[in-house]
Amino acid sequence: MTELLTSELMRAVELVAIQSGQVTGLELMERAGQGVVDAVLEEWPDLGQGEHRAVVLCGPGNNGGDGFVVARLLKERGWQVEVFLYGNPDKLPPDAKTNFERWGAAVRPLDAYALGESWGCDLLVDALFGIGLTRGLQPLGELFWNMEDMVDCHPVEVGHPRGRPAIVAIDVPSGICADSGRSFPHAEEHRRFAASAHLTVTFHTAKPGHYLDEGPSACGKLVVKDIGLVTPKDNDWRAQRQETCTLFGPVDPSLLRKDVKHHKYGHGHALIMSGPPGKGGAARLAARAALRVGAGLVTVGCPMRAVSEHAVHLNAIMVQGLDGTHGLAELLEDSRFSALCLGPGMGLGPSTGELVKTALASGRGIVLDADALSRFQRTPQALFDLLHESCVLTPHGGEFARLFPDLSERLTTAPDIGPAYSKVDATREAAARAGCVVVFKGADTVIAAPDGRCSISAAVYERAAPWLATAGSGDVLAGIICGLMARGLPAMNAAETGTWLHVEAARAFGPGLIAEDLPETLPRVFRDLGL
Numbered sequence: 001m002t003e004l005l006t007s008e009l010m011r012a013v014e015l016v017a018i019q020s021g022q023v024t025g026l027e028l029m030e031r032a033g034q035g036v037v038d039a040v041l042e043e044w045p046d047l048g049q050g051e052h053r054a055v056v057l058c059g060p061g062n063n064g065g066d067g068f069v070v071a072r073l074l075k076e077r078g079w080q081v082e083v084f085l086y087g088n089p090d091k092l093p094p095d096a097k098t099n100f101e102r103w104g105a106a107v108r109p110l111d112a113y114a115l116g117e118s119w120g121c122d123l124l125v126d127a128l129f130g131i132g133l134t135r136g137l138q139p140l141g142e143l144f145w146n147m148e149d150m151v152d153c154h155p156v157e158v159g160h161p162r163g164r165p166a167i168v169a170i171d172v173p174s175g176i177c178a179d180s181g182r183s184f185p186h187a188e189e190h191r192r193f194a195a196s197a198h199l200t201v202t203f204h205t206a207k208p209g210h211y212l213d214e215g216p217s218a219c220g221k222l223v224v225k226d227i228g229l230v231t232p233k234d235n236d237w238r239a240q241r242q243e244t245c246t247l248f249g250p251v252d253p254s255l256l257r258k259d260v261k262h263h264k265y266g267h268g269h270a271l272i273m274s275g276p277p278g279k280g281g282a283a284r285l286a287a288r289a290a291l292r293v294g295a296g297l298v299t300v301g302c303p304m305r306a307v308s309e310h311a312v313h314l315n316a317i318m319v320q321g322l323d324g325t326h327g328l329a330e331l332l333e334d335s336r337f338s339a340l341c342l343g344p345g346m347g348l349g350p351s352t353g354e355l356v357k358t359a360l361a362s363g364r365g366i367v368l369d370a371d372a373l374s375r376f377q378r379t380p381q382a383l384f385d386l387l388h389e390s391c392v393l394t395p396h397g398g399e400f401a402r403l404f405p406d407l408s409e410r411l412t413t414a415p416d417i418g419p420a421y422s423k424v425d426a427t428r429e430a431a432a433r434a435g436c437v438v439v440f441k442g443a444d445t446v447i448a449a450p451d452g453r454c455s456i457s458a459a460v461y462e463r464a465a466p467w468l469a470t471a472g473s474g475d476v477l478a479g480i481i482c483g484l485m486a487r488g489l490p491a492m493n494a495a496e497t498g499t500w501l502h503v504e505a506a507r508a509f510g511p512g513l514i515a516e517d518l519p520e521t522l523p524r525v526f527r528d529l530g531l
């Protein structure tokens with residue numbers, strides 16, 4: 001688990017270190033610049049030998065200051081270095097100004113570079129803006145478009161005669177908000193409003209924006225360099241500041257082990273509600289996932305007329321025909337049902353809403369997904385009034401917008417000032433409003449509890465799982481979380497652990513994955529975890 005710091009918190013950590021006299025801002029800047037050079041040489045060892053050419057693009061703040069340090073350190077290694085500045089050197093903040101002066105060689109205005117498309121270098125350093133970005137950037141010609149093209153289409157080739165540079169972003173690709181991973185679109189005709197990099201080197205700890213929204217694709221690869229800062233642990237310091245969020249993973253295997261002393265009921269009984277005949281596949285996927293993740297028993301509850309369809313497909317999973325809400329209430333008199341899942345394939349008719357209300361009244365652990373969420377599009381508050389701490393909502397972007405239209409709008413409207421409203425902000429607000437755990441799905445899944453706990457469970461960088469974008473994979477996730485809740489995990493733990501396992505199963509299976517493969521790959525994931 002890694003704590004991710006927003007720009008405000010990062011500044012606060014830096015201030016504590018400087019005020020305590022342990023370090024100066026200038027020393028931190030030197031360490032940051034050195035960290036970037038180290039990361040570049042680790043990533044491209046060929047750049048460690050011989051003379052190379054670098055172009056460093058510096059901005060008007062301390063990110064630019066880091067850039068001047070990098071320029072100087074590369075020059076000391078015998079490189080040819082050209083520096084371009086966005087802004088006025090007289091207005092640089094003190095530490096950046098000192099490093100501008102230490103650089104001491106020519107600095108040309110950025111326009112000369114941005115318009116000139118001078119790509120003939122081995123390393124291009126983006127030191128324009130870091131965590132201090134507060135608004136959209138002025139159009140920079142085709143600079144960002146060319147950077148994206150370079151990253152997407154051209155493998156780095158050190159010494160290529162036409163110059164195919166490795167692109168490294170300092171702290172965060174310029175134009176990307178470090179808190180949200182969002183850029184600030186403007187009316188310029190070019191599509192890119194932020195830099196792209198092969199490698200992004202950040203300091204002390206990653207920021208939420210490295211994992212959210214456009215962040216990961218802009219960053220390329222992310223490396224965190226230690227610059228000797230320590231995040232204060234004391235509660236007083238924390239109490240005065242905004243809450244942090246964590247990058248979740250890996251899971252704690254002890255939560256998943258089965259104790260030899262337990263019989264099947266010791267591992268819980270999950271009830272997965274299904275829709276009408278012909279729509280039962282989603283519930284069966286969820287049920288299979290709940291069973292594979294270790295629930296002792298799993299039952300699919302369905303309308304009487306869907307029993308035979310389920311019966312021909314299911315063996316270890318039981319089928320129970322139910323007579324509407326009355327039937328569900330009667331079934332739940334059996335206290336051994338420890339968690340429920342409603343939504344996948346249930347349909348948008350009134351019966352779905354009624355079944356959800358009956359299930360919620362039982363007070364059991366409940367996962368609501370898909371149609372169980374969309375059914376409440378017109379009356380979200382009616383749903384929120386019934387939710388409790390043992391509930392988990394698992395919306396994708398569309399379902400989130402149906403339940404929380406105002407939050408979704410803030411998240412999708414182009415921001416004009418930074419830090420931009422983030423998926424972490426939106427999920428946290430949603431969880432507080434709903435009074436339960438919310439899993440806002442995507443490659444940048446965010447999970448929040450009503451008490452403010454929040455984590456990002458991202459399928460990006462080395463954990464990318466593009467094959468998860470397949471029909472039914474959300475149903476499987478709902479089933480995994482329900483199975484974990486049936487086993488006794490509290491809602492937040494189940495949501496975080498389930499989301500992590502879901503991605504891990506997709507990664508373990510790899511290309512060609514379909515939803516059916518996910519539950520079947522869980523045993524391999526468990527073996528790899530040492531269970």
Ligand SMILES: NC(=O)C1=CN([C@@H]2O[C@H](COP(=O)(O)OP(=O)(O)OC[C@H]3O[C@@H](n4cnc5c(N)ncnc54)[C@H](O)[C@@H]3O)[C@@H](O)[C@H]2O)[C@@H](O)CC1
Binds near residue numbers: 059129171
């Ligand atoms: N905070 C820390 O702990 C450390 C920070 N360091 C570096 O310092 C950076 C932060 O420095 P700053 O706070 O100076 O922030 P930046 O260097 O990111 O930029 C801030 C400057 O840009 C201006 N600005 C913001 N948005 C703009 C826009 N759209 N168009 C034009 N100007 C704009 C601001 O008014 C300010 O002058 C970090 O990203 C990192 O690279 C490192 O030197 C080491 C330690």
Ligand SMILES: [K+]
Binds near residue numbers: 129172173
């Ligand atoms: K940058």
